[in-house]
Amino acid sequence: MNPDSHDLIQRHMAGLLTEDEAAVLQTRLKADTDLRRLYLHYMNLDVALEAQAGSRDRVIDLLRAAPLPENKPAGRWVSWRPLTAAAALLIFSAVAAWMMSDLSRGTARPFAVLAAANEAVWADPNVELALRGGELPLGALRLVSGTAEFLCADGATVVMRGPAVMRFAERKRVFVESGRIFCRCPSPESRLSVETASTEVVDLGTEFAVDARADRSTLVAVLSGEVQVGKRQPRFLRQGEAVEVRGDGILIIKPLAREEFAELLRASPSVSEAVLHGENVLRDAGFGNGLSEATWSGTEGNIEAVRSGGRSGRAVRVFAGGYALWPQCLQRIERGDIAGKLLVASVWAASPAQDRLRDGQFAMLKVAFINDQGREFAFSRRHVLDGGHTGGRFEQVQLAALVPPGTRGVLFQLVLTSRGFDSGSVVFDDAALILTDAPAAE
C-alpha cells in the first residue's frame, strides 16, 4: 500500500483534501480493495471517536439537565435530532424500545431501563450489554464506578453512584445492598420504596438519597419533599433532614451537613424547586428596562433588547450575525465573600421561529466565578436549545453549584454558540440567580 495513502485519507478526514488529491484518492480507492477497507476503517474510527467524545458530553448533559424521556410513547426522538452519536442513540433506542415493548412484543416491560450513564463501569460486562439493550437483568446491579441513571416504569428516576450494588426487586421497590443511590419521584404514581439491610424508606413525593454502608447502617437524606423511614416505628423526614439507621435498627436523627448536601447535589439529576425560593440577585431580571451598563450588557452588535417576543413581552435577543465566537448578554454580580453558598441560576430561552437556530448552534447558560482580582477562575454552564429545537417555544435551563472558595463575584452569561453563521438567534427572558445557604435541619 502506498505509504502516503494514510496521509491522503487523513487529509480527507480533516477536510483538507484538494481537488487533485481527491482525484488521486479516488483512483487508488477504485483500484485497491484493501485501501477501500482501510479508508472505511478510518471513517469508522472518525465516527466512533465522535461518538466517544459526543456520548460523554451528551450523557453528562442528561445527568445534569435531566431532560429525560417522559413516559410518552412517541415523538420524543424528533426533538433529539442532533443526537447522532452512536452511543447516545443506543441509550435512546433502549429507552424508546422499552417504552414500546409492552405494546410491540406483547410482553411486560421491565421495571426500569438505563437512561444515561457517565463513566459507568459495571462489574459484569454482560449486565452492561443487557442494560444498553434496554433490558433489566435479574439480580444485583454492581456498579464499580461512575454513575448510572435509571428511568422507572412509573416515572421515577434512580441514580446509582458507584461503587454501589442494588436491584429492582419489584415494580416500585428497590433494594440497595451497598453504596449510594438518589431517587426522584415526581408524581404520586411514581413513588418508590427503597430497602436496605437495616431499614425501609417509603417515598411520599420527594427527592432523597439512600446510602447503604458496609456496617449495615443506612443514611437517608431528603433533598425535597418527605419520606417515611422504618416500618414498625416510622419516622418522617422532610427537606434538609437526614437520619442514620444503625445496623441494629436504631434511628439517629442528624442534621444534613453542607458537605453531604453538596455530595447529594452531585448525584441529583436536577435541583429541587424548593431552593428557588431565595432572593433573585439579578438586576432587571425580566429585561424590562433594556440594555445598560448597570444591568445587562454584552457583545456589541449581537445583542438587542426586544419589546415583544419574550415570555411576557420584553426580553433580550442574542443573534449570530456572522460573529465567529460566542455572542452573549451578561450581568456582573458582586456580593463580597459568597464562598460556600448554594448558587442556582436559571433562564428561559427560545429560538424565534423567524430566525431559528441552525444545526450546530445552541444556547448556553454560564455562570463564571470571579476572584478578588476580578478574574474568572471557575465556571459552571449548561446547554439549552439547538438546531433541532422547535422555533418559538420557551424552555427553561437551570444549573446549580456550590460557590467555590475565593469567589468575590459572579458573571451571569447568556451565550449563543454562533459557529459563524449569519443567522440564528435566541431570545432570553426571566433570568434568575439565587444565592442561598444549603438547607439545614429545622
Place this chain on the structure above:
Amino acid sequence: MSPPSEHERHAQFLRHYAESEVALHTFVRSLVPTRQMASEVMQDVILVLWEKFDAAADFQGWAFGVAKNVALRHLRRQSRDRHVFDDDLVNQLADDAVALVPVHDGHCEALERCLEKLPAAQRELVLIAYTKGTRMDELATRRGQTPMALYKLLHRIRQALLECVERTLAKEEHA
C-alpha cells in the same frame, strides 16, 4: 396478516436503525468531507428513513441507498461536487460498508480499550478534538501549536488507534 400498528412500526424501525446506524454513518462519512456535514446528512437520513420505512423491505440495502442519495444531494446543495467520488466508487464503498458492518461493530468496542491504553494527554486531546464545537485552529492556539503540528499529532494518534484496534481484534480472533 394485519399490517403492523404505528407502535410496532416504530419499534421495528428503531431496531433496524440501531443495528445499522454506525455503518450508515461510516458510509456517509466516507462520502462527505467533514464530520459536521456527515452529522447533518445523518439527521436528514434518519428523517427520510422514518418517513418511508417499510417494515417488509430489506432495511439495510434500502437504507444505504437512501443515505447515498441524501449525501449526494447535500453535497450538491453545498456546491461541493468537486469532492464527490464518482458513482462507481460510491457503489463500491456502499457494498464494502455493508460487508464491514460486523467488523465495525467490533471496532467500536475495541476502540474503547485502545483509548484507555493511550497516554492520558493523548486520550484527552483526541476526545477534545472530537467534541462537538471544538475548532482545530482554536485548539492549536490554546496548546501553543500551529494547526499543522496539531493535525500531524492527531494523524499519529489516529493511526496508532487504528493499529491498536486491528491488533486487539486479531488477538481476540486467535484467542
